[in-house]
Amino acid sequence: MYVHVYPNPPPGTRYARLQEFLVHAGEPPYRLRQLLRGVHDRGVDEFAELTELPVRLRRLLAAEFGPTLTALSPVASQHGPQVEKVLFESMRGARIETVLAKYRARWTSLCVSTQVGCGLGCTFCASGAVGLVRNLDADEICDQVLHFAPVDSIAFMGMGEALANPHTFPALELLTGGDFHAIGPRRITVSTVGFAPGMRRLVAEYPQVNLTLSVHSPYDEERAELIPLQNRFPLAECLGILDDHVVASRRKVYLAYLLIDGINDSAAHARALAALVRARRRPELFHVSVIPYNDAAGVSERFRRPRPAAVAGFLANLRSRGVRASRRQQFGGDLDAACGQLHARYLSGQSGETATRAPGRRTSLDITEG
Numbered sequence: 001m002y003v004h005v006y007p008n009p010p011p012g013t014r015y016a017r018l019q020e021f022l023v024h025a026g027e028p029p030y031r032l033r034q035l036l037r038g039v040h041d042r043g044v045d046e047f048a049e050l051t052e053l054p055v056r057l058r059r060l061l062a063a064e065f066g067p068t069l070t071a072l073s074p075v076a077s078q079h080g081p082q083v084e085k086v087l088f089e090s091m092r093g094a095r096i097e098t099v100l101a102k103y104r105a106r107w108t109s110l111c112v113s114t115q116v117g118c119g120l121g122c123t124f125c126a127s128g129a130v131g132l133v134r135n136l137d138a139d140e141i142c143d144q145v146l147h148f149a150p151v152d153s154i155a156f157m158g159m160g161e162a163l164a165n166p167h168t169f170p171a172l173e174l175l176t177g178g179d180f181h182a183i184g185p186r187r188i189t190v191s192t193v194g195f196a197p198g199m200r201r202l203v204a205e206y207p208q209v210n211l212t213l214s215v216h217s218p219y220d221e222e223r224a225e226l227i228p229l230q231n232r233f234p235l236a237e238c239l240g241i242l243d244d245h246v247v248a249s250r251r252k253v254y255l256a257y258l259l260i261d262g263i264n265d266s267a268a269h270a271r272a273l274a275a276l277v278r279a280r281r282r283p284e285l286f287h288v289s290v291i292p293y294n295d296a297a298g299v300s301e302r303f304r305r306p307r308p309a310a311v312a313g314f315l316a317n318l319r320s321r322g323v324r325a326s327r328r329q330q331f332g333g334d335l336d337a338a339c340g341q342l343h344a345r346y347l348s349g350q351s352g353e354t355a356t357r358a359p360g361r362r363t364s365l366d367i368t369e370g
Contacts, residue, residue: 007177033179035052040180072147075095086098090140110154111155112141115132115133118131125296127160162190194230194238211242213253214256216256257273259293259310265311277318289327292311
């Protein structure tokens, strides 16, 4: 006999609280599914607009939870060629930045934040210069996606170390769940500077999600200067996790390499990085993504962007040694929205841009092809 299975939201999330309220109110189990369809199919973010539900119930929900379902409000936005950056403020007062990139092939990618600031202290990163204020909860992570929905892919590459935040995992459950966002796990990428416990959990629970490990130097001492977490979870340990993962899943993984002028861009660095990749059990499943450094607020002036010829030479060196490598396409440098540039100067209310009250979800994007 067919048994209808109703949504089972992760504990502690907004939908779990709504489900509990509906049960206590004596509502039938299908009410939560009706609510979810209004949110995810029609883009509704206010209880009063959930016409799937009786008016009486909508009023009860608004009285209990407030007029809106979402945990974030857009307070400012910037637009550039192929990119939009939005500053959000949460109901709990946190301010974070989210970036939407639009590619010429009409493919969109959303870079979401998982923490306010970051506590890992990577010396090249603006978020790390701020320090960790707090983790975002699963609702705050997912509401960044709701604001821009629909999007083609999602990258956990914004403010914060995603795998150091335990709320990343219920967020992934909501993003990939068929009753919620219903986004295929292969359209999601999680980036880490090497938080090994989170890496192990991710490959065990979400093996189809793409995983990117930031390397930035093949030398342990130098990498520790760039990424202090190296002292706790060495690169060799993180690469071992990826080794096991690619053998078990046969899925490609990515090694991010931030190329910094005069620091980690030498031919010797390329040779050592290539040797690390070739030593893997399935080296053909490791892809190096080279990222030219972007100037970032609060970061030492010794970090400089490499010349284009240096980037091309580094890539050629890797490829000549049989390593699959490419330059990451970058947008938003002029908006402080590129890799490593998201920061929390807005915590003090000091915005260096003209704040514009952003419209609600389902907004049209003021993006031009560059």
